[in-house]
Each structure stands twice: as C-alpha cells, then as structure tokens.
Amino acid sequence: MAILELVLVFSLSGAINKMNSSTASLIFYLYSLLNGVTFAFIFMAYTPVSIFKTFAITAGVFGAMSIYGYFTERDLTKIGSFLTMAIIGLFIAMIVNIFWANSTLEWIVSIAGVIIFVGLTAWDTQKIKQWAESGIGATDGRLATIGALTLYLDFINLFLFLLRFFGASSRD
Template sequence: MAEFDTIRTGASVRTAQIDAGLRAHMNKVYGTMSVGMLITALAAWAIAGLATTTDPASAVAQLPNGTMLNSIGGAIYMSPLRWVVMLAPLAFIFLGWGALMRKGSAATVQLGFFAFAALIGLSMSSIFLVFTAYSITQTFLVTAIAFAGLSLWGYTTKKDISAWGSFLIMGVIGLIVAMIVNWFLQSPVMMYAISAIGLLIFAGLTAFYTQDIKNTYVAHAAHGDQEWLDKAAYDGALSLYISFLNMFQFLLMFMGQE
C-alpha cells in the first residue's frame, strides 16, 4: 500500500511538472508570436513611411488614392524588386526554416523567426498605402479576438482534431492555386470568395496548430530535451503567426477601407 501511494504521489508530481512546463511553453509560443507581430507592424509602418512623400517634385508615381511614391517606393513597389519583396518570405519558409530547425540552436531559430517577421513587414507595407490606419487597426483587433477564441478552443477541447491537419493543408494548396488563377482573371467576386474560404481555412488551422503544439510538448516533455522544446516553441509560434497573418489579410478584404 505504501509503495502504491509512493507511485501515485510520484505520478501526481510528474503530472504537475508537465502542466507547469506546458504553461511556460505556451507562454513562450504566444510571447514569441506577439513580438513577431510587433516587429512586422513596425517594419511595415516604417517602410511605408520611407516609401511615400508629400512633395510632388520628388514623387516618381502616384497611386489612385493620391498617395505619392518617392524613389524608394518606386523601387519597392513598382520595379522588378517587388518580386523579391513578395517572394522572400516564401523562400525563407520553404528553403531556410527547415534547415534552421535541424541544424540551428534555439537562439538561432528565434533570430530566424524575427528576421522572417521583418521580411513579412516589408512585403505587407503596401497595406498602409491602400487602407486607412483606422481600418487596419480595427481589422487587427477583430482578428486578435477571433484568434484568441479559436486558439483557446484548440487548447481546451477534448476532441481530437489532428485529422483536420491534412484536410486544411490541402485547402491551403487549393487556395494558392485559386489565387494564382485569379491573378490572371482579376475577378473581384472570385477574390471575395477566396478571402471567405481562406478565412475559414486559417481559422481551422489556428485551432489545429494550438492543439498540436500542446500535444507535441506533452509527448516530448518526459525526455527533458530543453533545446528541442525551445525550438519547438519557436516553430509553433511561426505556425500560429502565419495563421493569424492570413486571417488578418483575408478579413482586411472585407473590413478594410481605402
């Protein structure tokens, strides 16, 4: 009986340690993601400011809403450099992130995440030239509330939603194909349909990624590999960051005011 009580007590202590570790792990995930969002917002705002001018004499182009671009803006948004700006974040994800996770230290992975957030800020800076600051802020707050609710549900639900992953990733691939097709068609109706479907897909991915981050930590916490767990936290932060960012962009199509 005493031996059983000892085993039970040890199991309870271990469970409590895992629970405390999980809370710290999730705090690191959300904290890293939040810092990444801040870097993206500041980078986008700063670059948009550097790219515009109020002096007609120094303007190289004028947007339909009256915003004037200086030589920096012309290079970023109107020259072939714009393709580099658009594709650099994708190249980082597909070519660089996996190598960082395999070979880099936790500190290097964290730095890579923040560098990616800055690249996203550069590629998204044009939203400050198209939409009003009020509508961007409003959309961000709505996205934050929706994201918090979806992530909380993914964390607390007892339902196993791991099967959602493959289905949702297939949806993302279909979404990318549809966006490429519409790049040629330039159909506003199709763009709104893509935005609505994309919003649903990344809402589902938010819940899925949250549960996956939680389950991954619980499955590996007993091994005590803190370096791996730290890198896993940054990888989880990246997944949630991308989901949040896509939800924000798709919502901006509906809520953004030019």
C-alpha cells in the same frame, strides 16, 4: 521581398530539426522584420481605422480559436490535414485569379481563406500543445520558434483575408 519571405519560412520550417535554437530564432526574427516592411506597403492602401478594426477582429477570432484548440478534447488531426490540403487549393485559386481577375472568385477565395486559417489556428494550437506535452523540441527552444512561426503565419494570413472584407481604401 515576398519571395525572400517565402524562402525564410520554408528554410525555417524545413530545417528546424537541423539548426540550433538561436539560428532558428534569428531566422524567425528576420522573417518578422521583413514581414513588417512588407506590411508597411500594404497598409498604405487602407485607412488606419480599418486596419485597427480588422486587427481587433482578427485578434478576437484568433484568441477564441486558440483557446478552443488548446482546451478541446476533440482530435483536430483530420481537420488539420484537410485544411493543409485546402491551402494548396486556395493558393491555386489565388494564382488563377491573378490572371482571370474575377471579383466573385476573389470573394470565394477570401471566404475560404478566413475559414481555412480559423481552423488552422485551432489545429496548430492543439498540435503545439501536444508537442509540448510529449517533449518534442521543448528543451532547446526549437518548439517555441516553430510554434511561434506557425501561429504567426495563421494570424497574419487570417488578418490579410479579413482585411479584404473590412479594410477601407485610403484612396476613397
């Protein structure tokens, strides 16, 4: 299921300019549905209370960073470019840690993931605002779909990294 999720995200991100608005929305809805099924399995590992607390923390941080990204006069382009590269490093570190299974590296990856997705939330919000103001894709709904996907991915990833800190195992 995770591979199908990646295929859907890359398909939508890569071909958003070639597809019509309704097709893009359909792929986004399909991705969201598949993501919900995947989360059902993840949530079996954590208590409902810890999931709720982590969700509340994520929503607060995400909301604050979106507000910052929307209203700041500071250009976040350089930060966004750096954070995009940092995702590649984060992904490599996660793959390495699958084989190495080092708890210290897991903590470092989790902290880095939170920092990266907090920053990306502000940058993506600013980027979407700039697109909307310039009229790029705003008339046919594609901006709404790619904007929703981008912020959805920021929220989900921030939530998953925070869950590593605040999630209590349901097996305890």
